[in-house]
Amino acid sequence: MKYLVKIVLGLIVCLLFFYLGINNQVSARLSRGSKNRLPCLIRKSEKLQKEILELEKKLDSLLKKKRGRQKVYKKEEELFIINLENSSLDVSQKRSLELFQKGYDLAKQGDYLSAIDYFYDALKYSSKFAGEIYYDLGYIYVKLGEYEKGISCFQKALNFKEDKDIYYNLAIIYTNYLKDFSKAEKFYKKYLSFR
Secondary structure (H helix, E strand, O other), rough: HHHHHHHHHHHHHHHHHHHHHHOOHEEEHOOOOOOOOOHOOOOOOOHHHHHHHHHHHHHHHHHHHHHHHHOOOOOHHHHOOOOOOOOOOHHHHHHHHHHHHHHHHHOOOOHHHHHHHHHHHHHOOOOOOHHHHHHHHHHHHHHHOHHHHHHHHHHHHHHHHHHHHHHHHHHHHHHHHHHOHHHHHHHHHHHHHOO
C-alpha cells in the first residue's frame, strides 16, 4: 500500500515537472517570468507527501486493530508447562503431559496435524489437562478452517474450566466465520461478564 502511494505521488510530481518545464512551450513561459510557480508547486507536493504519509499511518493502525479483533485469541503467556518431576502426577498423567507438551511444540512450529494427533493421544492417558488440550485443539481447528470442530473443542474445554478467552473465541468464530450473530452475541455477553 505504501509503495503504491509513493508510486502515485512520484507520477504526480513527474507530471508536474513535465507540465512546468519539460516541453518547450512551458520552458518558454518559465523564462518569461513565471519561475516563481515551480517552488510553490514543489512545496505543495511536499505537503501532499506528508499528508499521504499520515494517512498511511492511520490506515496501518486501523488495519492492525481490525486484524487483532478478528483473530481467535491465543496468548503466549498461556503456555502450559508443568515440571515433569512434580511428584503429585501419576505415571499416566506424566505421559499425558509429555504428549500434550510435544503437541504444543508442534503446533507452535505450524505442524498442526501432528499436534492434533499428540493432543488426542494425551487425552487417552489422562483427563487432568483436558481443558487446556481442548482449548488448543479448538484453536488449531479454527486455524485450519474447521470451525465446527473448533467450536466443539472449545465447548469441551468449557466442561473442564470456565475461561473468558474461550467465550471470546466462540464469539469470534460465530461472528466472522459462521455469521451466526445471535450465537455470537450470547458468547460476547458471557465474555463480558468476566470483566
